[in-house]
Amino acid sequence: MKAWVMFACALSAAALVRADPSTYADADFPHVRKFDAHVHANADTHVFLDAARQDGFELLSINVDYPDFPPLEVQARIAHALQAADPARFHFATTFSMKGFGGADWTAQTNRQIDAEIRNGALAVKVWKNVGMVEKDRAGHFIMLDDPGFDGVIAHLEARHIPLIAHQAEPKNCWLPLEAMTTENDRSYFRDHPEYHMYLHPELPSYETLMAARDRFVGRHPHLSFVGAHMASLEWSVDRLAIFLDEHPNAVVDLAARMTQVQYQSNADYGKVRGFFMRYQDRILYGSDLTEEPASAAARAQNPPVEPGAFRHEADAFWRSDWTYLATAGVQHIDAIKADAKGLALPRHVIDKIYYANAKRIFERIAP
C-alpha cells in the first residue's frame, strides 16, 4: 500500500513538469488554427489582418447597422477590400437596414441586397439589437424579432443555408443599476451608452420580453442556421443557456465580449461551467468582439475598449487571455471581475472545435 502511494506521488510530480498531452499550453497559441467568429474591422487598414496572421486566426468581420460604426456602405467597402487582400483569412457577414420595414418593397429589396453581398463573399447576415429595442412600427410598438414582417427574408436565408447572426437584447446586467452589475466591462459600456442602459428606460421592453420574442422566432424557423451572438444574451447563466440550446437544435452561440461573465460563473462553480463547455462543445463558437475603428473623434469606445494605434498589441493580449482561460489551467487576474480566474483546460479536441471546426461547419454551407 505504502509503495503504491509513493508511486502515485512520483507520478503526479512528474506530471507537474511534463506537459499534459490532452490539453494545449500557452506556447501552442500561435500555432493552432483558430477562427474569431465575431469581430468588427471598420478601418481601412491591414492592422487587424496583420494581428490575425501573427496569431493564427481567421476573422469573421460582422457589419452592423450601429450608429457608432461607419455607414453600412463604408463597412461593406472595407470588408470587400480586406477579403480581396487575404480571402483565406478574412471573411465577413453582411446586414440590412430597417428603413422601410413593413413597406411593400422592403422584403424584395432586402433579399436582393443580401444576395448581392453573398455574391461579394459574405458568409452570414447579422440582425442587431435595434430590432426589439429601437425600431418601432407605424403604431408606435417596438418591432420584435418574431414580427411576421421578417418572414420573407428569413425564408430566403433558410432556402440558401445562410446563417443569421442575431444580437437581441443586452447582457442581463443592462437591466440593473451600474453598481449592481457583475462585470466592469458591462459597467463601463452602459455608463458610456445610457441610451442602451435599460435600467434607466423602464418604458422599453424588458429582458424577459426580448428573450421570449427571440425564442419564439428561433422555434418558428427550425431550418434557419441561427447564431446567437454574445451567448444569445444568456451570458449570466450557463444553465439558462443550456435550456436554450436544448430547445433549439438549429442554434449555436458565440462567446464575443462575454468571457468575463463565464469567468464570473466558473469562479462560483468551476465544475458546472467546464461541464457546460464539454456538453455543448459542438454548439459554441469562439468570438472576441474586437473592433478596429477608424481614427475619429466622433467614435466612442466599443466593447472591449481598444486604444487607437495600439490595436495589434490589444488584440494579441485579448486573444491570449481567452486562450489561457479556455485551453489551459492557468490562473490569471481578470480586471473586469476584480478576481483571479482559473482556466478551464478544455481538451485539445474540444478547443479545436470551439476555435475552428464549429465556425467552419456553420459558415460554409451557403447554397448557390
Ligand SMILES: [Zn+2]
Ligand atoms: Zn459585435
